[in-house]
Amino acid sequence: MTKLNVISASGSDTFCTNCKLTETRLKKVISEKFNEVEYTIEHINVTTPESIQKFGALLSPTLILNNVIVHEGGVPTEAMIERALKQLLR
């Protein structure tokens, strides 16, 4: 059982459509190709001071997997998420 910590970053407290789309794509890829992965999703707002303190200034939507910034400022495609997961979980 591999563990995965997902941080999904958005520009506001209410989630925008792009951020939602990123998350649904990630969930789909995990459920189809990475069944053994156990994951937790954490939401952050990139405009808050705490987030800037921790990650620097990010664009939205940003996908952070196991403290690695995988994709910033756009929605990654399913193929890209799959590639990232393969690299990270190898």
Added chain:
Amino acid sequence: MNEVAITPQLQDKKDLENNAFETIKEEKEQEHIRLKERFQRFFNQERKKKIYTVFYFVFLAAVVAYFIYSKVQMFRTPPPEEVTDYSQYAWYYIPAIYIVDYFRHAWNSLLIAFLLAGIIYEFIPNKVIKKRLGGGKFYHYLLAAVLAPFFITCSCSVIPIYVGILASGASLGVAMTFFLMAPAANFITIMMTGEYIGWNLGLWRLGWSLVAAVVSGIIFDQFRFTKELQNQFEIRAPATSEEGGTTIKRLEIKKTIHDRTENAYTFSWKLVKTVLPRLIIGLVAVSYLIAYVPDKWITDYFTGIRGIVIAALLGGPLYTPTLVEIAMTKSLLLKGMDGATALSFMMGQPYDFVSMVPNSKYFKWKGVIIYSAVFFIFSILSAVIYALIYHIPLK
């Protein structure tokens, strides 16, 4: 009635028939499954992506080719500009006729604008501005103004860009220039102004918005309270992300051409879905305006220096989506408004009351007043210069 008694032999025969029938059915089902598998094996994920990519580029090429073709055709035989009198139709027909008229003229350029917006979004990523705009030299203001038209961003990703620009060391004025320029002259706006109204006015609009945005950014940076605002942001932004305790790494995922096209067309489609409903509602409103406002009012109040001032003042309370504004300007032009007034009207876009409220959160009300004043002055100034150059009577 002579019923057939079911004898044992007959029963056997029936069973035989049934069995035969079932075996045939099974065979057919199996064949169906085999075909389906073969189909799926052929149209697997990889091939599907390739087909999508090829289709996307063929579609793009076709749209661009038609665009060039229609340009050439128009160059050879320019179609007469006809003024339709919409008030002759029944009230429930007016919007329909107006919208059909609009799309008949604009569908091709709209399509190109949306497709190219997707491509620009994908190939000029938001990260670029975060890296390039750090600093408060004149060069940075200009760069912000030049880069802004290429970023068609939704409202929720605007704020992170703003914070990102500030955290990477840009001054508040540069951020303001970027923010004023993005709605005033984004790529789709310029494209549609040029195609639907005329490239002459389109380029004037672009140039003067650029000047006005840079000037308001520079003016804004001269005040002391701006420096104080700026300091708040500098404290918030850490030099490196390693101060937070956890180390954050970055991973560059390989991007194939299929990923890029997929991103581009999802972006275009999303844009269409958000823009089109608003555009149509706006067009309905404009159609009634055009049909029932008498021509005399327009020639009286929308010409000369009076027209320029009225149009510039209208920018505040009139909150219209840009594409609707362009359609409205075109119709007013056909009804007798002059070019200078049209320019002043279109320059008034950035200072509507509705967007002042969210902007005041970042620039404070002082900043909002500064940029409104600068844009107001520049919309009048640009229109007057336009009138002088093209000999439009200012009386």
